[in-house]
Amino acid sequence: RKEVEQDPGPFNVPEGATVAFNCTYSNSASQSFFWYRQDCRKEPKLLMSVYSSGNEDGRFTAQLNRASQYISLLIRDSKLSDSATYLCVVNRGNYQLIWGAGTKLIIKP
Amino acid sequence: DAGVIQSPRHEVTEMGQEVTLRCKPISGHNSLFWYRQTMMRGLELLIYFNNNVPIDDSGMPEDRFSAKMPNASFSTLKIQPSEPRDSAVYFCASSLEGTVRNTIYFGEGSWLTVV
Numbered sequence: 001r002k003e004v005e006q007d008p009g010p011f012n013v014p015e016g017a018t019v020a021f022n023c024t025y026s027n028s029a030s031q032s033f034f035w036y037r038q039d040c041r042k043e044p045k046l047l048m049s050v051y052s053s054g055n056e057d058g059r060f061t062a063q064l065n066r067a068s069q070y071i072s073l074l075i076r077d078s079k080l081s082d083s084a085t086y087l088c089v090v091n092r093g094n095y096q097l098i099w100g101a102g103t104k105l106i107i108k109p
Numbered sequence: 110d111a112g113v114i115q116s117p118r119h120e121v122t123e124m125g126q127e128v129t130l131r132c133k134p135i136s137g138h139n140s141l142f143w144y145r146q147t148m149m150r151g152l153e154l155l156i157y158f159n160n161n162v163p164i165d166d167s168g169m170p171e172d173r174f175s176a177k178m179p180n181a182s183f184s185t186l187k188i189q190p191s192e193p194r195d196s197a198v199y200f201c202a203s204s205l206e207g208t209v210r211n212t213i214y215f216g217e218g219s220w221l222t223v224v
Contacts (some may be wrong), residue, residue: 022153042217042218043200043215043216043218044200044215045215046212046213087152095140095157095159095164095165096144096165097154097213099151099152100151101151102151102194
């Protein structure tokens, strides 16, 4: 079993819809959590950090459930430009980032 | 501000040749990472430097791979001899003081094809 697991998708979603995906992690000592976005043939870029109390950034909401060891990302009112691969990242401590394989999202007009 | 700068962006080389990838981290960042990304294995950490010192090279696949960071503004990843299975995107990334609270910034990647 991988330390960080994501549904690879693809999630095919109509424009304007709400989409959510989860990421599970196995190391209960994980310290911090992030969502990165990677466009096709581009580098990963930070989308948002995930805080214990949950956090929102515009149309994006991230949640952390330490008891069940998963994080989630919710995208409301999806745009065509949201099409990308979303990488879940778990930090074991200091530099040890563990990357999920990514969930591919395709927004259809 | 300039981001992480990598070169070359693309390289096609023959099996057995030496490949050198270069990276200039963001000025002021003291943590530097080399990652490799393939469809099969995703993003893998190859090596991590902190203050120019290699801290963790356990991800370096084998002796054919070596990395150096002679100063705070430059790092290289060398593959000698290269093999077709080394074909991948190699990302360099930097951050300020590790990654617990600090964003890691990636370069645009070096796309390597070994034929």
